[in-house]
Amino acid sequence: MPQQTVAKYNAFPQVQLTDRQWPSRVIDTAPIWMSTDLRDGNQSLFEPMNGEKKMRMFETLCAVGFKEIEVAFPSASQTEFDFVRGLIEGNHIPDDVTIEVLTQAREHLIRRTFESLKGIKRAIVHVYNATSKPFRENVFGMSKPEVVKMAVDAVKLIKTLAEAQPETEFVLEYSPETFTATELDFALEVCNAVTEAWGATPERKVILNLPTTVEVATPNIYADQIEWMHRNLARRDSVLISLHPHNDRGTAVAAAELGLMAGADRVEGCLFGNGERTGNVDLVTLALNMHTQGVDPQLDFSDINAVARTYEHCTQLPIHPRHPYVGDLVFTAFSGSHQDAIKKGFSAQQADGLWSVPYLPIDPADVGRSYDSVIRVNSQSGKGGIAWLMENEHGVVMPRRLQVEFSGVVQQHTDAHGGEVSAEEIWGLFADTYLDAAVPVRYCGHQLFENGAAQGIRLRVDIDGVPQELTGEGNGPINAAVHALQSGGIGIQVRSYEERSMVPVGEDGNARACAFMEVAGSKSDCYGVGIDANIVTASIKALISGANRSRASVQDAVPA
Incomplete structure (x- = not known):
């Protein structure tokens, strides 16, 4: 890259965490999974899913085992609002599944979001506002206290609306959007203010979602940020730390894995990494990575092809043939x-x-x-x-x-x-x-007979198109057939012989005999193969196959 373009960038500063613990930890249990295929994944599509496709995707996510699914941004459009209503009024939500809806920290959007949730038993309301310096100063023109107030006011309104709907259990999720680019001490200040405003307790936990809205650093720095928050949050026993990694640097899976090692409890993402820009973390890869380490991911991808085909139908996006675990070529070796x-x-x-x-x-x-x-x-x-x-x-x-x-x-x-x-x-x-070569010899049939201690054979063949019946004797059928061919001018010498049972895949299961005959050739030994229900017939076919292969090698050896 030209030096003048490289000079525009600075390395992201490291987190001062000299006694970090995450590098020595392992992932030994599955996190809480939350699919955002129907919201973050859907809003990033060229053509967002219609109602039929959203319902098909929702049913697939439930079947896979997701217990939390972000289904819509109901205040964004009537289509999104109607989908939430359809799930509730149609009784499509399994008893063990909680849907989640997203809203910005704005009063009219929050109120509209609650209208979409009327009559539901349990729901997660996910509210967010951006907290990083570029957003505070360049996008919104807000001070730090104003950003904190915006978050707290939104949470207080959600709490009031939730109390007015006592038949529903509401769970609060808060995201300091652009968390990874936000000063850690300020991210902590906002999050602590939110949990205090909600009145978080161990029985009424708040989900604090700490997203890599944009990947700005290596995964180890994200892990440091998560561990720092994990160790410094007030009311930590009343909080579920959630990860929402994006893939701008191509390291979302690694960031999620290190974030879980750093103390997170929950992961948000999409099935195959769909989402804004370069996508959300790929939950299939993340879950199956755990599977390969002997950890039950609590998600069922035992029919990965069915999940993949549903995803491709609903999103109209292809899955790369080298995509981990699911691509058409990942279990393929050419080398x-x-x-x-x-x-x-x-x-x-x-x-x-x-x-x-x-x-x-x-x-x-x-x-x-x-x-x-x-x-x-x-x-x-x-x-x-x-x-x-x-x-x-x-x-x-x-x-x-x-x-x-x-x-x-x-x-x-x-x-x-x-x-x-x-x-x-x-x-x-x-x-x-x-099997099919018939030059110079084509097998037509045979009869075995005994002549004292010797085994005899009458071998019916075509040699260069001329029908002949050859007779030979020997210490067994193969030896007798060798002598019979020699009497017809087909000189052949057997080097080795093997026979095996053969059950063709997908057929009726009736085994056939497969005989392999290694015979002497002019340049090198070569093989003949015969297949038949009768082992003797298979052996004779293999011998004749070898004779034809041997003749072919002789012809190859003759200079032009």
Whole structure:
């Protein structure tokens, strides 16, 4: 950056907290969660949600387990007001869920807000005013005492209106907006004045929301600010400290985690980080981070895809494919070394053991994702990913040397065509290479017979398009088939043989035999593969597949 632009900025001053405690603390319990998807998240959309979308989002948030949901800014518009009324009059609010509404610290807006809440059993009224020096001096032209008076007058009015509606339990939430840019001693003064005016007690707590309205410093400084407030607030036992991190510096999740370590009790944010400018803190990431540390987040994201699709429908915003935990590619490995490590990790993972699979901090199954998308293949991929897809999509467990051989086939394809190769395309390559090749030999059928101690075979094949019946004997069906092919001019030597049961994924569960035959080729050994319900037939098909593969390697070795 040019020096003249850098010179416009100063580093944010550190908090003088030499005995800070938060660095040695851990998050061991879930905070109180409050979703602001329907308010902060909604007001930042190109096209705010209509009533149907807001209701769908509200129901999803309830189903996930949010007990506090900020649903509207009812004094801002008739649409917002009507949505609150619709929730109340339609009995859409579960008994264990408290809705929250936002209002500025202005009398007519507060009164309108209370009108929207008539008849509700319990509600949080969230009032705010800006407290930082730039707002005091440049936006509002107010002194510090005037800012304090504005907050206190608003709280007193809320208290009076709440007392006039005794059938409703009202909870006060106050935000010193732009808290992180406000002098700490002044933020403390305003907050203490608010809790005193409300008459906060341990039984009637005030929520003090201390937002990073704009991220202005590193997350450790926010943690210092929260710990300083936590240690210096009057009536701390009558206060719930709430965090509302924005993501201007891209560190909202870290700021929230450090803020909880610093003494906060509650977090406000949106599901996938939607919100003004760069967004609110991403509550899904925050909650699932806790999950991966063995802490129950008390939110249910076991069907993360359903939540994501609802979010995208309601907000008309896409979720980035690399978004933590939910993006389409976050449980995907293209790199060959990554794929190999993941495949081996899954093989070693015990069903009842601690999760320990390389490159995957969470078990995809915990969020309702399936393993079929764990491995994806492109030109950067290796044998591990291909083997994973073959096993999990088609039930074919390849010997290691076949993995190496077939990965070369896939590599040639990706080098030639570019882009990603789907599981079905990989299966097509496998079938073309090993199962469907009929040149020079095409299998037509066989009959086994015994000749004393020897095993005999009559093998019906087409060789270069000519039908033939070949006879051979040996110490078993495979050996007899080798001799039969040799009698027809197809010289072949078997290096190794393996057979495995194969249950194709998604089919009727009837196992088939999969035979792997490693045969001698002119340049190197190569594999043949045969699949059939009968193991002998599968073995003969594998032998013929190997013979065709071997002939192909001979042709490749002949100079042009």
